[in-house]
Amino acid sequence: MTKEKTPTPKKPQLLITGGAGYIGSHMCVESLQAGYDVVVLDNLSNSSPKSLAAVERITQKQLTFIEGDIRDDAKLKEVFSKHQFDAVVHFAGLKAVGESNSEPLKYYDNNVHGTLRLLEAMAEHDVKTLVFSSSATVYGMPEQMPIREDFPTGAINPYGKTKLNVEVILQDLYASDPSWRIGMLRYFNPVGAHASGEIGEDPSDIPNNLMPYVSQVAVGRLKELSIFGNDYDTHDGTGVRDYIHVVDLVQGHLKALEFLATKPQLSVHNLGTGTGYSVLDIVQAFEKASGTPIPYKMAPRREGDAAKSYADPAKAKNELGWTAQYDLERMCADVWRWQSQHPNGYSE
Numbered sequence: 001m002t003k004e005k006t007p008t009p010k011k012p013q014l015l016i017t018g019g020a021g022y023i024g025s026h027m028c029v030e031s032l033q034a035g036y037d038v039v040v041l042d043n044l045s046n047s048s049p050k051s052l053a054a055v056e057r058i059t060q061k062q063l064t065f066i067e068g069d070i071r072d073d074a075k076l077k078e079v080f081s082k083h084q085f086d087a088v089v090h091f092a093g094l095k096a097v098g099e100s101n102s103e104p105l106k107y108y109d110n111n112v113h114g115t116l117r118l119l120e121a122m123a124e125h126d127v128k129t130l131v132f133s134s135s136a137t138v139y140g141m142p143e144q145m146p147i148r149e150d151f152p153t154g155a156i157n158p159y160g161k162t163k164l165n166v167e168v169i170l171q172d173l174y175a176s177d178p179s180w181r182i183g184m185l186r187y188f189n190p191v192g193a194h195a196s197g198e199i200g201e202d203p204s205d206i207p208n209n210l211m212p213y214v215s216q217v218a219v220g221r222l223k224e225l226s227i228f229g230n231d232y233d234t235h236d237g238t239g240v241r242d243y244i245h246v247v248d249l250v251q252g253h254l255k256a257l258e259f260l261a262t263k264p265q266l267s268v269h270n271l272g273t274g275t276g277y278s279v280l281d282i283v284q285a286f287e288k289a290s291g292t293p294i295p296y297k298m299a300p301r302r303e304g305d306a307a308k309s310y311a312d313p314a315k316a317k318n319e320l321g322w323t324a325q326y327d328l329e330r331m332c333a334d335v336w337r338w339q340s341q342h343p344n345g346y347s348e
């Protein structure tokens, strides 16, 4: 990877904030393969530059990596002065729900203040196309399924509130200047890994999320899974979620960029498959994919968890021309390839 190289003039150029992270690194692969020139800005607070080296191996293309923080105005000025971006895809942020309860200010600073700094820099350099990583968590505890974009919002933890705050800021920004092109994408549960097994999710601590927890049990890093609640109103009593392959998810970002290119607008789309799977469904599918039993025990419900959450993906299909392609079997197979080839993630 080169540091601060001069951009190739003809290709459209993307700034990918948080591009070294789990979803961002997959976005780098698909963007490079789709013909974009890619600049990554990441402070490496939750990632390794090894992911970007792997992106270059997979694609046989180079990207530009800038180590820096989206809250650093001087760094942003330098980055935006040096490059002529066509769009920004903004993944940089903190995402641990539990930590956001104990350290809310850290979350507002990173996710809200950080996004404000980025938006200021974009406005100043007349880069007005943005795809923002929002989350299904902005729907709070919806009573009806599947979840549509016009459902009421109401996040229940500081992390979710930072996402909602940014959505509100983006609405106000667009209202003040309708020449912006802003796509807010509400992700359901991203899982999976690139088919090469070279990049994937690499939690720095004990995973909070189900899929990385299950895969670490399968590979022997963790002893057993605790299933948080088996008395929900679902087909087997365990929580139901809409798991979406990370490659499908990032393809949705490329479609959103195409959609934004058609006209200035502010849009919001769910990125999910529309199918819900329970915790036990995931355990079973992962056992099959890995050929390894996943020991588990039943545990009390986790505070703040909904019984069910799955998307109505119709708006993304109709407007973006996007639907998820990969099924649960493929999601588990790809997670297992990454995890079994890299039992300790990037830190080997």
Ligand code: NAD
Pocket: 017, 018, 019, 020, 021, 022, 023, 024, 041, 042, 043, 044, 045, 046, 047, 048, 068, 069, 070, 071, 090, 091, 092, 093, 094, 095, 110, 114, 133, 134, 135, 136, 187, 188, 189, 190
């Ligand atoms: P991740 O932690 O793997 O990636 C985030 C990246 O941003 C990391 O590389 C981190 O080092 C970087 N970063 C954090 N703060 C930064 C800052 N101030 N300046 C520069 N870089 C910074 O997380 P991910 O799973 O890839 O998530 C990407 C985005 O998608 C996040 O905004 C997250 O909130 C959102 N999202 C994720 C999920 C999920 O389940 N993974 C669900 C919904 C939304």
Ligand code: UFG
Pocket: 095, 097, 135, 136, 137, 160, 187, 188, 189, 208, 209, 210, 211, 213, 225, 226, 227, 228, 229, 238, 239, 240, 241, 279, 302, 305, 309
């Ligand atoms: N679960 C367990 N045991 C675990 C971890 C999870 O039983 O060790 C269960 C949960 O109770 C839930 C399901 O597995 O029923 C999925 O839990 P995750 O933590 O993987 O995902 P969530 O849906 O709770 O949360 C995720 C992201 C949030 C995001 C939300 C909505 O972590 O950041 O999706 O997009 F806000």
